[in-house]
Amino acid sequence: MLIKKKSVITGIERERDLDVTQEQFDAWENGVLIQEAFPNLSSDDREFIMTGIVQEEWETLNDEL
Numbered sequence: 556m557l558i559k560k561k562s563v564i565t566g567i568e569r570e571r572d573l574d575v576t577q578e579q580f581d582a583w584e585n586g587v588l589i590q591e592a593f594p595n596l597s598s599d600d601r602e603f604i605m606t607g608i609v610q611e612e613w614e615t616l617n618d619e620l
Contacts, residue, residue, distance in 0.1 A: 556572070556573060556574075556575050556576065556577065556580065557570055557571075557572050558570060558571050558572075558573050558575070558580075558603070558604060560603060560604065560606070560607030561607045562606070562607040562608050562609070562612060563606045563607055563608060564606075564608055564612050564616060565612060567607075568607075569603075569607065569609065571600070571603055573596060573600055573603075573604070574595060574596070575593055575595075575596065575604075579592050579593055580592075583604070589601050589604065589605060
């Protein structure tokens with residue numbers, strides 16, 4: 556499923572094709588914990604769904620601190 560998100564850190568809009576179903580996405584939006592809704596995804600992919608942040612942004616942010 557193609558997921559489009561805007562990063563809460565940079566404001567950059569990205570899209571990723573993730574192995575999730577509409578049913579999983581709906582469950583998450585209706586309050587199921589993200590790790591339960593998407594047990595097949597990595598923590599990086601779940602972070603992207605929640606915040607739009609990608610690993611490279613975390614690395615850049617950590618380098619700046």
